Amino acid sequence: MSDAVLDKQVKKQKTRKRKVDPEIGVSLSWKTLKVQKQLIFMSVPIAIYLIIFNYVPIWGWVMAFQNYHPALPFGQQEWVGFDQFKFLFSDDTFLLVLRNTIAMSFINLVLGTVTAIGLALLLNEIRVKFFKRIVQSISYLPHFLSWVIAAGIVATSLSIDDGIINVILMKLHLIKDPIMWLSEGKYFWGIVGASNVWKEVGWGTIIYLAAITSIDPSLYEAASIDGATRMQKMRYVTLPGIKATFVILLIMNIGHILDAGFELQYLLGNGLTIDYSQTIDIFVIKYGISMGNYSLATAAGIFKTIVSVILVFMANYTAKRLGEERLI
Amino acid sequence: MKAVAKGSSRVEPVVFHTLNTLFMLFVVAVTLYPFLHTLAVSLNDGSDTLAGGIYLWPRAWTMENYKAVFVSGTIYHAAFISVSRTIISTLVGVFLTTMLAYALAQPQYVFRKKIGLLFILTMYFNAGLIPNYFLIKNMGLLHNFMVYILPSLVSAFNLIIMRTYIRGLPYSLTESAKIDGAGDFRIFWKIIFPLCTPVLATVALFIAVGSWNAWFDTFLYASSDIKLSTLQYEMMKLLGSTMSTNNDPSMLAGGQNNQTQAMVTPASIRSAITIVTAVPILFVYPFLQKYFVVGLNLGSVKE
Numbered sequence: 001m002s003d004a005v006l007d008k009q010v011k012k013q014k015t016r017k018r019k020v021d022p023e024i025g026v027s028l029s030w031k032t033l034k035v036q037k038q039l040i041f042m043s044v045p046i047a048i049y050l051i052i053f054n055y056v057p058i059w060g061w062v063m064a065f066q067n068y069h070p071a072l073p074f075g076q077q078e079w080v081g082f083d084q085f086k087f088l089f090s091d092d093t094f095l096l097v098l099r100n101t102i103a104m105s106f107i108n109l110v111l112g113t114v115t116a117i118g119l120a121l122l123l124n125e126i127r128v129k130f131f132k133r134i135v136q137s138i139s140y141l142p143h144f145l146s147w148v149i150a151a152g153i154v155a156t157s158l159s160i161d162d163g164i165i166n167v168i169l170m171k172l173h174l175i176k177d178p179i180m181w182l183s184e185g186k187y188f189w190g191i192v193g194a195s196n197v198w199k200e201v202g203w204g205t206i207i208y209l210a211a212i213t214s215i216d217p218s219l220y221e222a223a224s225i226d227g228a229t230r231m232q233k234m235r236y237v238t239l240p241g242i243k244a245t246f247v248i249l250l251i252m253n254i255g256h257i258l259d260a261g262f263e264l265q266y267l268l269g270n271g272l273t274i275d276y277s278q279t280i281d282i283f284v285i286k287y288g289i290s291m292g293n294y295s296l297a298t299a300a301g302i303f304k305t306i307v308s309v310i311l312v313f314m315a316n317y318t319a320k321r322l323g324e325e326r327l328i
Numbered sequence: 329m330k331a332v333a334k335g336s337s338r339v340e341p342v343v344f345h346t347l348n349t350l351f352m353l354f355v356v357a358v359t360l361y362p363f364l365h366t367l368a369v370s371l372n373d374g375s376d377t378l379a380g381g382i383y384l385w386p387r388a389w390t391m392e393n394y395k396a397v398f399v400s401g402t403i404y405h406a407a408f409i410s411v412s413r414t415i416i417s418t419l420v421g422v423f424l425t426t427m428l429a430y431a432l433a434q435p436q437y438v439f440r441k442k443i444g445l446l447f448i449l450t451m452y453f454n455a456g457l458i459p460n461y462f463l464i465k466n467m468g469l470l471h472n473f474m475v476y477i478l479p480s481l482v483s484a485f486n487l488i489i490m491r492t493y494i495r496g497l498p499y500s501l502t503e504s505a506k507i508d509g510a511g512d513f514r515i516f517w518k519i520i521f522p523l524c525t526p527v528l529a530t531v532a533l534f535i536a537v538g539s540w541n542a543w544f545d546t547f548l549y550a551s552s553d554i555k556l557s558t559l560q561y562e563m564m565k566l567l568g569s570t571m572s573t574n575n576d577p578s579m580l581a582g583g584q585n586n587q588t589q590a591m592v593t594p595a596s597i598r599s600a601i602t603i604v605t606a607v608p609i610l611f612v613y614p615f616l617q618k619y620f621v622v623g624l625n626l627g628s629v630k631e
């Protein structure tokens with residue numbers, strides 16, 4: 001079924017003759033296809049693979065407009081229009097899940113960006129090359145570990161018996177009894193934010209540090225001659241110098257605002273914190289896989305994808321209007 | 329740094345550098361402490377750990393935790409599955425990504441933009457969990473080892489890195505080979521592929537780490553099949569059991585190691601598995617870091 005569709009698509013592309021690519025001027029003709037048959041052989045099968053695994057499943061979106069029943073053939077499915085979406089947006093759980101997703105995503109985005117830029121600025125001031133390299137290598141080590149390992153480490157650090165956070169807070173006499181960090185919803189977002197910083201700050205720094213290093217040194221010299229202080233150089237030379245990188249990364253991340261990540265939330269969340277820990281992805285897993293309500297879970301997934309795409313295009317358009325770098 | 333700015337005293341840079349260095353040491357400590365602590369717990373007697381006070385150094389040295397981990401055949405098999413999926417995904421993924429990137433880097437190639445766009449869109453556009461699940465199911469990949477390999481062979485991110493790098497190579501290499509009569513396959517395999525070593529290392533690392541660290545595909549597509557369990561999935565199950573039943577000694581990995589029960593606790597087992605799971609990455613990444621810094625920066629280049 002899917003193969004037939006693909007063949008058709010490929011054929012359609014092949015038969016659309018004489019379409020001139022304005023940049024290069026190579027026209028899509030039988031002759032070009034023959035000359036480029038090796039390139040086609042190197043790329044079209046992979047493109048078909050991509051279509052199968054990324055675009056064919058979009059067919060499954062019809063489930064969101066049905067009351068999908070796995071046992072029934074397609075013709076006998078009950079069509080319900082937008083009822084699943086209506087149910088979703090009147091469902092208190094989903095609204096709570098949406099709030100959690102956006103909140104955690106926002107915290108991660110702001111905290112992640114600020115700490116990465118901050119660490120890059122400070123690392124840039126380290127004059128001893130060797131020390132700088134050591135710190136950097138160590139700081140992005142956690143990025144390479146899985147969230148399963150990271151979640152285990154977070155749980156250990158926060159545990160009530162002997163968790164390092166409680167131990168330190170108690171030694172500093174800031175608290176009298178250990179806090180049950182993972183059993184109270186009000187701490188959850190903070191824990192997720194802090195864990196993300198711990199895991200990803202070094203990785204996020206790489207790109208900003210490279211951007212800082214590529215700033216023309218004569219700008220700093222000029223600023224020094226004008227009598228700029230360290231803070232002024234940062235404010236008037238460094239920050240404008242990394243603005244383009246910042247905007248690109250911001251656009252890329254805005255598209256993922258409904259991807260708060262779910263691994264950490266899934267692994268650390270429990271019955272006590274569910275009102276703060278459940279994200280859209282966990283909602284989809286719970287309704288779709290565990291409870292078998294495929295239609296509702298698909299509707300939630302569609303909502304997420306469409307919001308992401310709209311946000312990316314909006315961010316991209318805004319960046320274009322502001323005369324900044326853009327992604328697409 | 330000679331010209332000290334007006335208004336700031338000569339002491340300021342010294343104070344700043346001292347504070348900055350101290351801050352960096354703090355960053356290092358915060359990053360490393362959890363690992364060293366985990367290592368210490370994994371080498372410490374389980375029941376002794378329960379008494380508290382283990383930070384960076386084991387108090388009652390033992391290898392029992394590691395023995396308990398490796399007593400169950402499950403772990404060996406999970407390690408085998410993890411290693412195989414990582415190796416296969418990396419080899420096939422790197423080859424296909426480079427080949428595709430080569431084709432898409434040819435300025436005159438007719439499908440260059442179309443295929444490129446198809447890939448870029450996947451970074452934001454996703455059918456979602458349930459439709460993907462049905463696809464995997466319909467393709468007969470449930471409880472099948474291939475589910476670890478097939479769905480994630482070529483990623484848009486790696487493709488962009490690769491293509492940017494290949495575009496940066498002098499085009500005259502390709503051109504002169506063409507004049508000499510070489511086809512694209514030969515040019516790719518004999519000329520471009522060998523020149524890509526640094527970025528191959530980057531992409532290989534990204535694919536390998538992604539594959540090694542994955543647990544969700546096991547959870548979703550192969551959870552009922554113990555033969556397809558991976559190290560990360562075993563970790564995940566252990567995490568779940570220890571989090572819900574805090575320090576309940578009956579919840580042991582494998583469950584059948586009665587003779588070690590007195591000394592081994594879930595927390596100590598978990599530490600041992602954490603170390604076992606993390607060690608391969610800790611060994612690999614220092615050697616590859618000079619490459620992936622380049623790769624990451626290439627990835628951020630505007631397309």
